[in-house]
Amino acid sequence: MNVIIVKNYDEMSKKAFEIMKAAVTEKKDAVLGLATGSTPIGLYKEMIADHKAGGASYADVKAFNLDEYMGLDYSSDQSYVYFMRENLFDHIDIKLENTNIENGKAADPEAECARYNALLAENTVDLQILGIGSNGHIAFNEPGTSFDSVTHVVDLTENTIKDNSRLFASIDEVPRKAFTMGLSNIMAAKKILVLANGANKAKAVYGMVRGEVTENVPASILQNHADCTLICDEAAASLL
Ligand code: PGA
Secondary structure, X not given: OEEEEEOOHHHHHHHHHHHHHHHHHHOOOXXXXXXXXXXXXXXXXXXXXXXXXXXXXXXXXXXXXXXXEOOOOOOOOOOHHHHXXXXXXXXXXXXXXXXXXXXXXXXXXXXXXXXXXXHHHHOOOOEEEEXXXXXXXXXXXXXXXXXXXXXXXXXXXXXXXXXXXXXXXXXXXXXXXXXXXXXXXXXXXXXXEEEEOOHHHHHHXXXXXXXXXXXXXXXXXXXXXXXXXXXEEOOOOXXX
């Protein structure tokens, strides 16, 4: 894994944007794998500012999001489909029909997973953006998830429910289940860019970069990827 340590969140976002811009400039119809959470918001802000200033176009880009809460859709401002429109898609020229995410309100969750896996099988992600959970999860692949997993429904761990409750009115409102791309879907991307900031990620970052490759630390699978770059701030890198 290629590790780039920067001073702070702002530098992390700018460095990540350089890689994003190179990807969409080199290939106008790039397939992007996108993530939600606090971590990539700075990257998305850089993309929006550049686009508004006449920079990169996303008109031919396709996007696949990692995960979605079960039971939520665009009508909920806590859903990830809402997050993506609010924080990125509504501010650049990507076509909404080229954006993909699991349908949190799908009547048949198994069929929804199959639909998403089929789409991913047809579309190889050129650049996958990832955050990392404080317990080492990537997307909603919690510790113990098989490295062979594909899109599936997960029971969120108490740790993740607690981490994510800051974005809800109360912890009781955090959905207990979610759809997520599996680890083998994520590993199929040609290039992976992981972002991490803050001291609460230091242990997970250590496990991802230096720890044993084990299903107990889902992000450790990234050590086996041929083209994976981590950009993290000094606080998140403090145990490396
Ligand atoms: P965060 O979440 O970006 O909000 O810290 C990361 C994750 O849980 O994958």
